[in-house]
């Protein structure tokens with residue numbers, strides 16, 4: 001066991017073995033040297049005070065204490081945000097992943113301000129007119145008002161058109177009347193709504209001049225700004241303990257004929273004039289869903305970031321942990337030396353890279369589409385919706401699975417809250433559901449793919465992300481298998497095209513048997529989800545491979561080599577995972593699959609000496625990792641012991657409950 005200041009000897013050796021320049025890889029992950037410098041500057045400012053601010057671990061507090069503690073820290077952090085960080089990032093990057101990253105140093109669970117920054121502010125920016133932004137945005141950025149995003153109801157989350165809350169315009173008073181007509185119409189789940197927010201965005205069915213115009217967003221004050229009491233006509237509270245997010249005060253909200261001024265309707269995309277006339281401004285009906293698209297785009301980055309934390313913890317721990325013996329009497333190996341452990345972990349490093357590069361690419365696409373829409377061109381929105389839907393679904397789902405694998409890789413200690421792995425898992429598990437459930441979003445992408453297939457069939461040129469359909473359309477034969485990165489990507493495109501084609505065929509066959517289109521679609525949805533997933537995987541593989549090629553063009557040879565190995569590992573891993581599909585849609589043989597397996601195992605051996613270097617390259621400060629198992633110095637056992645001292649149960653040698661329950665119980669029966 002190392003002394004307090006020393007770095008664990010095994011980790012020292014691992015770092016000595018690393019044969020590439022770690023900083024170079026950090027710059028690639030960050031998207032350039034400038035970004036790394038900016039990130040470090042932000043981290044230095046935000047974490048200047050040591051960040052955690054907790055004497056007792058969050059997990060040792062009761063629900064109320066946890067909330068109060070999270071709110072206390074949120075105020076400290078928000079002060080740094082508004083007084084110092086906003087100046088560094090600029091308003092357009094407020095709430096960027098970099099800020100989100102420093103936030104994690106303050107909260108193991110979630111800040112009650114997260115939705116204010118993550119959705120309330122972006123919705124004001126995206127859904128308000130310039131005049132409305134002038135009113136709300138400065139107050140929101142300065143946090144004079146604190147908001148939530150209340151869309152989901154007790155009865156409906158996925159099906160937004162089915163929301164029941166009504167906003168009825170009254171031209172006499174020039175107000176909207178908000179009403180919750182049923183128990184299922186109560187807003188449910190909104191983060192920050194239960195105890196913290198004094199305002200929220202409410203998505204409600206708009207009625208004017210006796211007609212319903214569908215769901216629209218409104219900005220609503222729900223609590224008095226001085227007393228924080230709910231305003232008359234508002235019923236608000238916390239929904240209760242959940243798997244994670246326990247400090248986010250997710251809330252419920254009901255309206256009893258609650259009035260708001262006309263101008264509180266967010267009017268960028270549609271307006272209600274003083275006399276009650278409804279005017280549609282936007283050229284696309286779904287622009288009111290804009291905040292969701294934005295958050296889905298950022299969630300791909302979240303998936304990568306959280307996974308990079310989990311795998312940093314698990315790889316460092318696996319270098320420190322020794323277990324079993326390979327031969328009788330031999331020294332216990334580091335568990336990282338077991339190929340099965342490498343199999344669990346190296347794919348997680350590669351996945352974090354794949355999602356990071358895909359997230360950067362998606363963010364770029366998002367900004368291009370936004371710029372086009374500002375010019376009045378909405379043609380690229382459907383493609384962005386299809387892309388962000390499937391990438392959000394697959395990245396959050398894979399990240400959750402990988403984080404759980406990192407926990408498995410840490411054995412019993414990984415189950416400790418102090419490892420931070422359970423927190424990471426519960427956070428990322430929620431991202432698979434919120435902002436659009438996994439299956440539901442893949443089905444949105446499937447709609448787009450079926451249409452694209454029909455266009456390809458009509459010999460029309462389809463959009464760039466589905467361009468492979470034009471190429472694959474005429475191929476009746478299986479695609480020729482070649483074992484190369486390009487060959488694997490092409491094969492995945494063939495799988496996607498094959499699955500989409502089969503879906504279209506099955507839908508048409510079902511219609512021929514007398515089903516209407518909706519039923520034929522419904523009966524094909526299991527295959528449609530699979531087709532959308534295949535399309536998404538082909539895109540991730542393609543983006544990861546091509547972006548890594550581009551980004552390493554000027555890198556040193558060893559960096560090129562290790563990143564090539566990692567990218568190839570990712571491609572080969574997925575080829576093996578989907579070998580059934582490859583057998584179906586390409587000319588791959590059993591012998592080829594054996595070769596792939598051998599290549600995969602060889603790659604594990606090659607990557608092994610650089611494993612710790614690769615996770616060090618994520619450059620995650622200990623304050624951000626917040627893990628007894630994953631710190632840079634590898635003092636795992638000392639930290640686990642230190643944590644025990646902080647446990648309130650250990651403050652007295654005999655717990656008072658002994659006299660109260662245990663002793664009488666033991667004496668009660670002879």
Ligand SMILES: CC/C=C\C/C=C\C/C=C\C/C=C\C/C=C\C/C=C\CCC(=O)SCCNC(=O)CCNC(=O)[C@H](O)C(C)(C)COP(=O)(O)OP(=O)(O)OC[C@H]1O[C@@H](n2cnc3c(N)ncnc32)[C@H](O)[C@@H]1OP(=O)(O)O
Pocket residue numbers: 074077078095096099100103111113114115117118119149151152157158159160161191286287289290292293295298299302381382385434435436437440444447448
């Ligand atoms: C101190 C603080 C510290 C740190 C904080 C700092 C910073 C924080 C920054 C980042 C944090 C990161 C992330 C976290 C942030 C917030 C997230 C937290 C919590 C989650 C909040 C929520 O969950 S909010 C609720 C979200 N709800 C949903 O997502 C609902 C899902 N359902 C839908 O999206 C839709 O209903 C639907 C897509 C399922 C279907 O809609 P609808 O029925 O209306 O449509 P149709 O099926 O009929 O389709 C019609 C056509 O419309 C197209 N369509 C659908 N949606 C869109 C869209 N969004 N854009 C464009 N087009 C769309 C559809 O494809 C159809 O087209 P056709 O051509 O085929 O007809």
Ligand SMILES: Cc1cc2nc3c(=O)[nH]c(=O)nc-3n(C[C@H](O)[C@H](O)[C@H](O)COP(=O)(O)OP(=O)(O)OC[C@H]3O[C@@H](n4cnc5c(N)ncnc54)[C@H](O)[C@@H]3O)c2cc1C
Pocket residue numbers: 115149150151152155156157158159188189190191245250430433434435436437438439440443
């Ligand atoms: C931690 C957390 C935080 C949240 N924060 C917020 C917030 O701040 N604001 C807010 O408004 N909401 C919030 N939500 C709500 C969240 O957006 C919804 O829970 C989510 O969109 C899923 O909707 P649902 O709960 O209605 O699930 P459901 O739609 O009821 O899904 C249940 C099951 O039915 C399936 N299903 C549903 N529809 C279909 C379909 N058409 N085809 C096939 N299968 C289908 C789903 O795949 C799923 O398996 C939050 C949720 C969580 C868990």
